[in-house]
Amino acid sequence: MSGRRGRLAPGERPPAPDPLPIPVVDNHCHLDIARDDEPAAPVADALAAAAAVGVDRVVQIGCDLEAVRWTERVLDEGHPGLLGGVALHPNExxxxxxxxxxxDAFAEVERVAAHPRVRVVGETGLDYFRTGPEGVPAQQEAFRRHIDLAKRTGLALQIHDRDAHDDVLRILREEGPPERTVLHCFSGDVPMARAAVELGLMLSFAGTVTFSSAQGLRDALAVTPLEHLLVETDAPYLTPHPWRGASNASYLVPLTVRAMAGTLSVDVPTLCTALSRNSERVYGRWENAS
Structure with missing residues (x-):
């Protein structure tokens, strides 16, 4: 698996991959964010491009106040393939x-979390990569507050975990994870995957699982039962091979799904069926669900 990026002209987006045989969900993306001075695609266009390749449902994540409010507005537009999640990112x-x-910011998140198409508290969690030791206690306390919010509202919880695996699992054990909890963009190893499954967590894999340097991540995927798996883009970031470095979007999910199927030694329709069922078990149904 080469780590090289496919050839694109400046501003050109990767071509659409072959459609999936059974529709799946991009369970974490940021439709409001653009990269490299490229404008963000109109929401309707982004959703249509994804649906054309078998990604007919999407979860939009707003994780700062501006994005939380943007998410509320776009959900009010009535896109049938779109649900939302809101929280304060640990780096905030x-x-x-x-x-x-x-x-005040947390109160705004809690207000928007009452929207009928918000199904997620997230992304919350811990990030020790960009925040120094002085910020750790505040991050941990805010993580606990988000866990409590998910439990009180009955929403799913999506967790951001960067360089903080042990503390994420410790706090989840101390607080008790919400019934439906997702490790977004899973980045752990085989022992962490097994520990997460024991806790009843869902592991969501992004385009990173296709990178040549990510054998440890593929090993973790290989020991994760199908009923604990989700797929995501984290768009516009983490674009799968061979387009690593370009702007990511939900329509590129099929590249990740096919790579996951190869690692798991299952056929693509079987994996798609599991991913779709798991997503609706976590988030509920979308109006245009297949």
Whole structure:
């Protein structure tokens, strides 16, 4: 598996892959974010492009106040293939604490979480890559608050975990994970995958699983039961091979699904069926569900 990016002209988007035989869900993307000075695609166009290749349902994640409000507005537009999630990203937490805005920001998240098409509290969690030790206590406390919000509202929880595997699992054990909890963009190893499954968590794999350097991640995928699997883009980031480095979008999910099927030694229709069922078990049904 080469790590090289496919050849694209400046501003050109990767071509659409072959459609999947059974529709699946992109369970985590950021339709409001653009990369490399490229404009974000209109939401209706992005959803149509995804549906054309068998990605007919999408979860939009807003994880700062501007994105939370944007997510609420786009859900009000009535796109039948779209559900939402809202939270305060762990990297936002130290800044909000420093300015005294955390409580007001969390209240706004809780308000938007009552929207009928918001089905997720997330992405929340811990990120020790960009936040130094001084920010860790605030991140951990905010993570606990989001866990409580998911439990009180009956929503699923999506967790961001970067360089914080042990603390994420520890806090989940201490608080008790919500019934439907997702490790978004899973980045752990085989022992962590097994520990997550024991806790009843869902593991969501992104385009990183297609990277040549990610054998450890593929090993973790290989030991994860089908009933614990989801797929995502984290668009516009983490574009799968061979387009690594280009802007990602939901229509590229089939590349990740086919790579996952190869690692799991299952046929693509079987994996698609599992991914679709798992997604609706976690988030409920979309109006245009197949």
């Amino acid at each position: 937490i130290p800044r909000l604490v420093a300015t005294g805005e955390l409580d």
